[in-house]
């Protein structure tokens with residue numbers, strides 16, 4: 491038994507479904523939570539237990555059941571200004587460098603890959619909006635993608651519970667950018683219109699970017715990929731990164747020993763740059 495009431499083969503099938511649809515693997519401490527995570531899905535679809543769920547997935551061919559099952563097994567943990575020092579560094583330094591690099595075209599593209607319910611992208615959008623005049627005449631495209639339909643649905647609406655709104659968001663920003671409603675805190679239209687959210691599997695789908703990205707956030711999702719999937723993910727991130735750009739990973743993530751496509755930025759702690767960018771800079775020096 492891998493952690494719950496069902497047989498080992500049932501857990502293996504569910505983990506296989508998750509991996510084939512998203513590339514995500516479940517660590518042992520998350521396997522035991524499968525049954526708990528899937529309870530609401532089973533209730534919604536009138537399914538008695540995990541054995542019956544697996545049987546229904548195999549027999550019914552229901553796309554909705556498959557989407558709900560995969561969504562429920564994903565880890566969507568996120569909050570506003572997660573690892574807030576990263577946002578401080580981006581506001582103070584990275585955005586300045588990106589502005590200098592793109593001064594001619596006055597256009598910047600930011601991609602939040604694995605954006606979950608949107609807090610990470612809203613955090614950046616508020617920060618840029620508050621820089622005001624600096625960005626006058628600039629086009630700033632912020633795109634948030636995630637494999638989870640449920641998470642992206644929530645991100646688009648921009649409605650957060652009292653608990654969620656208080657996680658990481660300073661009170662001044664809360665009242666400036668969100669309206670309190672009967673059902674929670676709703677992002678103001680002026681904030682929502684700054685971000686395009688869409689469902690995308692970063693391992694298989696092309697991200698909906700009009701041009702390559704100057705700043706890519708891919709935080710706390712590579713962690714759950716197997717080594718080969720992680721390599722594939724880095725290759726896809728590199729393919730979408732502008733030649734002079736920055737990649738932001740989660741605090742527990744690194745490129746060391748994982749890929750040679752990105753290297754730590756010599757100028758900005760915690761940020762990464764395409765490796766060939768540094769080779770070009772060294773050659774020009």
Ligand SMILES: C[S@@+](CC[C@H](N)C(=O)[O-])C[C@H]1O[C@@H](n2cnc3c(N)ncnc32)[C@H](O)[C@@H]1O
Pocket residue numbers: 511512513514564565566567568569572603604605606607610635636637638641690691692693708709710711740
């Ligand atoms: C733990 S959350 C992190 C959210 C946010 N980046 C942060 O750091 O606060 C990881 C997100 O990655 C998403 N994800 C997992 N596999 C993915 C894939 N193959 N393509 C796109 N998103 C994926 C999950 O659905 C989840 O919302």
